[in-house]
Amino acid sequence: MLASSALVLLMTPGLAFFYGGMVRSKSVLNMMMMSVSSLGLVGVLWVLYGYSVAFGNDVGGGLLGNPAQFAGLKGLFGGTYLATTGGPPVEIPLVGTIPATVFVAFQAMFAIITVALISGAAADRLRFGPWLVFAGLWATIVYFPVAHWVFSFDGVTSETGGWIANSLKAIDFAGGTAVHINAGAAALALCLVLGKRRGWPKEPMRPHNLTLVMLGAGLLWFGWFGFNAGSAVGSNGVAGLTFVNTLVATSAAMLAWLLVERLRDGKPTSLGAASGVVAGLVAITPSCSAVSPLGAIALGLIAGVVCALAVGLKYRLGFDDSLDVVGVHLVGGLVGTILVGFFATSSAPAGVDGLFYGGGLDQLWRQAVGGFAVLAFSFVVSLIIAFVVKAIFGLRVSPEAEVQGIDESEHAETGYDFAGLRGGGGLGTPRPDAATAAAAEHVPAGAGKES
Amino acid sequence: MMLVTAIVKPFALADVQAQLERLGVLGMTVSEAQGFGRQKGHTEIYRGAEYSVDLVPKVRIEVLVEDEHADRVVDAIVAGARTGRIGDGKIWTTRVETVVRVRTGERGPDAL
Numbered sequence: 001m002l003a004s005s006a007l008v009l010l011m012t013p014g015l016a017f018f019y020g021g022m023v024r025s026k027s028v029l030n031m032m033m034m035s036v037s038s039l040g041l042v043g044v045l046w047v048l049y050g051y052s053v054a055f056g057n058d059v060g061g062g063l064l065g066n067p068a069q070f071a072g073l074k075g076l077f078g079g080t081y082l083a084t085t086g087g088p089p090v091e092i093p094l095v096g097t098i099p100a101t102v103f104v105a106f107q108a109m110f111a112i113i114t115v116a117l118i119s120g121a122a123a124d125r126l127r128f129g130p131w132l133v134f135a136g137l138w139a140t141i142v143y144f145p146v147a148h149w150v151f152s153f154d155g156v157t158s159e160t161g162g163w164i165a166n167s168l169k170a171i172d173f174a175g176g177t178a179v180h181i182n183a184g185a186a187a188l189a190l191c192l193v194l195g196k197r198r199g200w201p202k203e204p205m206r207p208h209n210l211t212l213v214m215l216g217a218g219l220l221w222f223g224w225f226g227f228n229a230g231s232a233v234g235s236n237g238v239a240g241l242t243f244v245n246t247l248v249a250t251s252a253a254m255l256a257w258l259l260v261e262r263l264r265d266g267k268p269t270s271l272g273a274a275s276g277v278v279a280g281l282v283a284i285t286p287s288c289s290a291v292s293p294l295g296a297i298a299l300g301l302i303a304g305v306v307c308a309l310a311v312g313l314k315y316r317l318g319f320d321d322s323l324d325v326v327g328v329h330l331v332g333g334l335v336g337t338i339l340v341g342f343f344a345t346s347s348a349p350a351g352v353d354g355l356f357y358g359g360g361l362d363q364l365w366r367q368a369v370g371g372f373a374v375l376a377f378s379f380v381v382s383l384i385i386a387f388v389v390k391a392i393f394g395l396r397v398s399p400e401a402e403v404q405g406i407d408e409s410e411h412a413e414t415g416y417d418f419a420g421l422r423g424g425g426g427l428g429t430p431r432p433d434a435a436t437a438a439a440a441e442h443v444p445a446g447a448g449k450e451s
Numbered sequence: 452m453m454l455v456t457a458i459v460k461p462f463a464l465a466d467v468q469a470q471l472e473r474l475g476v477l478g479m480t481v482s483e484a485q486g487f488g489r490q491k492g493h494t495e496i497y498r499g500a501e502y503s504v505d506l507v508p509k510v511r512i513e514v515l516v517e518d519e520h521a522d523r524v525v526d527a528i529v530a531g532a533r534t535g536r537i538g539d540g541k542i543w544t545t546r547v548e549t550v551v552r553v554r555t556g557e558r559g560p561d562a563l
Binding site: 201204206207261264265266267269271272275308311312315324327 | 495496497498499500502503504
């Protein structure tokens with residue numbers, strides 16, 4: 001579980017690369033900083049009260065955990081180490097079979113990556129300070145409660161948990177609703193309030209470094225094994241199946257996305273391969289414990305095709321979701337969540353049959369209600385948060401700063417210094433001492449003489 | 452003196468340089484350039500969205516020569532850069548008033 005937690009942590013820097021490569025070079029640092037700052041901000045909020053809101057005893061209706069119960073992780077740490085040094089023996093608080101603190105750490109990473117995912121919609125134009133305010137409020141008002149709805153099962157971390165997990169019984173193994181639909185809906189709300197980038201969609205805004213995107217996609221896939229298989233909270237058959245499903249659904253989604261590109265655009269692209277990987281990972285996240293490996297392939301293929309088509313929506317509808325958080329995470333999350341209702345098989349650990357396995361519509365409507373409830377809640381509350389932050393702080397950088405590059409205006413840094421003009425012996429290179437001395441003494445031989 | 456400026460396809464640089472060296476030209480300056488002419492750019496597609504890239508990468512070659520050598524230098528560049536296909540580039544000459552060798556201060560043809 002410690003290893004899985006660390007894997008999930010790596011997804012956030014991975015996401016920073018994935019997103020960073022997709023923007024223009026003048027805003028690569030800001031793009032990466034939005035992800036990285038989530039590691040700072042949400043990590044602290046999670047320990048202060050986030051975990052408690054998500055996994056504390058329900059305060060009513062399955063909507064919210066008690067924020068005071070585990071504030072500052074009160075009562076969750078301890079151990080036998082003190083006993084060996086002569087102090088009183090301390091019981092280790094457990095969640096299932098693992099120490100509670102390990103579970104806290106694992107779930108912290110989910111909160112961090114979910115907040116970071118939103119930033120893809122806000123490329124090039126959102127001031128850094130207001131982003132942090134938005135991120136903190138969003139984590140507090142949206143993510144922590146929704147994690148409670150989806151991840152908090154009765155009697156595991158506390159006696160009473162959230163409504164989607166316990167009353168609705170929608171299957172969301174590792175966070176198709178709480179992470180992906182949630183972040184996708186928030187991204188849509190944020191980019192609507194924020195407005196389009198200057199020049200979008202007429203000006204070309206092509207990815208400046210697709211090798212970074214590929215690196216990021218690789219790190220995301222690697223980390224995702226911790227995300228999904230780790231969600232089994234144990235080293236067992238569930239972890240094994242979810243691991244394999246996370247592999248094969250993602251592979252299928254990549255192939256499907258490339259096939260769509262080959263047929264529609266003529267060429268399969270590397271950005272398409274990276275995007276297909278992420279779409280597959282998103283779709284298998286809620287479903288990896290509920291489907292067979294063959295079901296996972298089918299689910300991956302569908303997710304790859306649907307997401308490859310969905311990323312075109314923003315041009316039709318005119319919202320500047322810069323890096324397709326909606327097309328990949330919201331749509332992919334919905335596809336994965338809804339398809340559980342079709343492809344679930346009782347031979348998988350979740351033990352439920354979907355429509356294609358003779359289970360009728362029962363699970364399908366539970367999945368749909370769960371998915372759309374999170375979508376609606378996240379979208380509406382995110383809109384409100386974005387409007388409030390806009391009213392108090394303002395959201396956008398000035399037009400000049402946006403044109404010149406947000407890296408310089410918000411961070412006073414430049415992502416790259418490759419050009420021969422600035423480094424590596426070109427313009428700006430200091431004179432070597434000998435040359436300086438010689439230059440000072442030198443008088444041109446033919447000075448003043450016209451030829 | 453004349454300044455011969457040539458805009459050619461990047462891959463032609465080595466051949467042009469070989470031709471100029473065979474001619475005995477003592478120096479040239481090369482820079483990367485972008486531009487458009489009759490050769491059209493190309494289209495790139497990212498997540499289904501098309502972007503037309505209409506500035507084509509080229510190499511700019513500059514050679515300073517005495518007046519009487521200018522034509523042969525131009526011919527040498529043509530010989531090195533011609534493929535016969537669209538986008539091979541342009542060459543032009545400009546009259547130059549003064550040339551100074553920075554190291555010695557020599558002026559005029561001596562500085563070439």
